Amino acid sequence: MKAMFTYPRRVAVGLAVVQAYVLTWISMVLVCVLGYVLTASSPMLGDVTWQDAARLAGSLWLLAFGTPIVAGGAQVSLAPLILTAVIFIATVKFLRSARIDDWQDVLIAGGTGVVTAGLIGTASFSFILWALIAGGVLAVLAAQLARTEILENCYIDYLRRGWQRVWPLAAALAGLALVLTLVAFFAGFDRISAIQAAYLTNSTGTVFMTLAQLLFLPAAGAWALAYASGAGFTVGAGSVFSALGGQGAPIPAIPILGALPDPTTRLPWLVAIVVALGVSGGVWVWFRFRARLREPDTWVVLAVGLAEVLVAVSVLGALSSGGIGPGRLEAVGVRAPVLTGLIFLEVGLPFLGVPALIETTRWWLARRAERKQATTPDAGAAGEQVPAGPESAAELGQVGASEVSPTAPTAPLAYSAMSAPSAASAASAPSAVSASSPAGVASAPSAPGTASADHPASAVSPAEGEEQA
Template sequence: MPVTGRARRVLQDDPRPTFFTSAIDGAPRWAVGALTAAQAAALSLLTLAVPAVAVFVATSADPANADVAWTRAVAVATHLWLLAHGVPAVLDGAVVSVVPLGLTMLALFTCYASARRSGLATRVGLVASVGAYGLLAGVVGLVSGADALGALRAVLGGLLVAVPGIGAGLLRRPEAPPWRTLVAPLTERLTAPVVVGLRAGLLAVAASLTVAAVLTTLWVLAGYATIVDVVRGLSLDAIGGVVLGLAELSFVPNLVVWALAWVAGPGFEVGAGTRFSPGEVVGGPLPALPLLGALPDVQGGVALAAPALLLGVGALAGLAVHRWLASVRARDVLVAVGVTAVTVGVLVALLVEAASGAAGPGRMAQVGAQPLLVGLLAAAGCGLGAAVAAVPSDGAVRAAVRDRRERRRVGRARAED
């Protein structure tokens, strides 16, 4: 069959993908990423704004609210949304800087859900989504009246929320590469002990928060009678009860972080001059909030053994290090345990910092715990527990100990000769 030199053309349903174009609908990938971020921000903001407007409509017949516009409800919801991203809010003249971690988790979830549903698991899609979310947070801050520093905090807070939320959502997309493939360039540059230490540190933080959550549940059960009395004393209607319940839920994760500070030893404060720790409880006048009825009133005795829980968490991380690490030298397990302790200390300190701040005027300007102290004690407790569980059972360490004993025995024998 003669060759004519004319190429045969084949029609295909799918266009050839390009770097900046989506193979789904032809839209630029950066535009799809930006729309994903806008959807995530709108979902979390509307989740706060719609109930606020509903409460305004339900209470509009009250003469006390006759001069209040519905935009006031939207403004309050916007300030709460920005507060969830780390921007201090001014509510009724009082500065509130403590981050409601429950609302932050809501923003994380909407980022995850939007990215999983509408995002594109590409580098351009990720950068566009994260960058657009940060810029949208900054724009919301400027529109709500924040200054340049407040807008910058909104951008940074938006980036901190968008990176894990949108990143996790994109990883669930069908076209997303496996997690191990993504982190391979980083893990190949790090040594095995460092990688194992990071993994064990994340495990220890998750286990510590689980212990704190269980402890918080016990506090709620122990203070149930006080919580019920506070709710009855407020004499709330159905709408007020729902609003108060949602507000309380937004600060439950904060109480979990405070419980972690309690387990670490230093404890926390809810108002200037107060202290709640295993060794001392100093109370004071508190706002009539049902959640505060769950504050612990135990001190001394068995409570003093609370830091031992971190030793147990560290032992769990140490067992993970022993299982995951194939030591070549004796110092490998020491490096892994050290990285585990540092990871725990840094993450716990960041969580405590986010869960602390000002919750109102006067005495309530001091709420939470000391991030640096709690982080150091958490790192020490988990690091010690991990060392006890991982170092003695490590094969390289035991071999090094045997070699040293043998060298000492040989040296003593030569000295005697």
């Protein structure tokens, strides 16, 4: 029974990849053929037939995998990343319905992707070898993401925890890129409209051309991020567009390129905005995880999360570069290593440096306060000390007198060490003032045989009392 259940499930995994690939490919064919039918009267089409439109659909489908289109001596390798995302998401959905349980299922999905992409590549203008590789890689990645059991190990856990801590930073960078792209489109709308009007297409043709260009919207976002960071991007050899200044050159008559900024304009405050995003992310990290920033594991997780963001930026930069025509138009896009390095300097270092600086400052202030407290005398302890003055002596005298019994026999002329040479009389006058008492305070009458306050240890014997009487 186990073999009967396993075999159909393995087949279902392969069919899931076939369904996702073929359905998206057929959709592209229908769109391209429909666009050809609706714009067949345009003089720009020349001798193009509907079969050419169908083959172009297959080439565009493979271009989403990064497979270049080669036709008429020109090479187009800039990927429509929106179409790439659609194919990838569809493949993941179909594979999840088929259940991916182990590595054998992943390999089956990859092999099916290789075969399917190769068959589609035979009916296109693309390289077959690159189509085989790209089709297999995308299917393997989709199958890995569609696994029912999530791999549990320390590395996967670090990746997951790292992404949970840095996704706001990634979202902020994506939001900045989107805002800059929209601003560029609105600012260059007149130029875009003028280039579109030169194609002499009707409203239907304009809609299809607009939709085709929107497939490259993620590439435009990557270009905007490169522009703001100062890394810049190129549209043909010899041209540079950057917020720190660039260089102009002739560009092809493609409507979406009408949104390009003036290469001679300098906008250094955009770089400051990118740095501010990194600083804000660092403040957010400190505020959110300040209770755990003293633990080394927290910094490891933050570093792993930052590495994930940098890898995503690098991959996006690489996929947003390529060629859109012959000659100088073969160099279009951003330099991924330069973009990644600048994002690390402008965003990554503040992201990690700000919480580290805050924690270091707090630690230094705490140590400084401890050292200051250690070198300052304790005010409370000083206040509890009683000076050894006359009042203390009086108290000691009272204590000594209370310890002497009035009836205890004593040796004649026996005086304590603290007694003065002239002993006090047995009966002091009521108005006598003790030497140890404050001025103006009279001491109580002393009973015979008791010591006065300023002679606490002296005692008078009965014999001496009789002689004095």
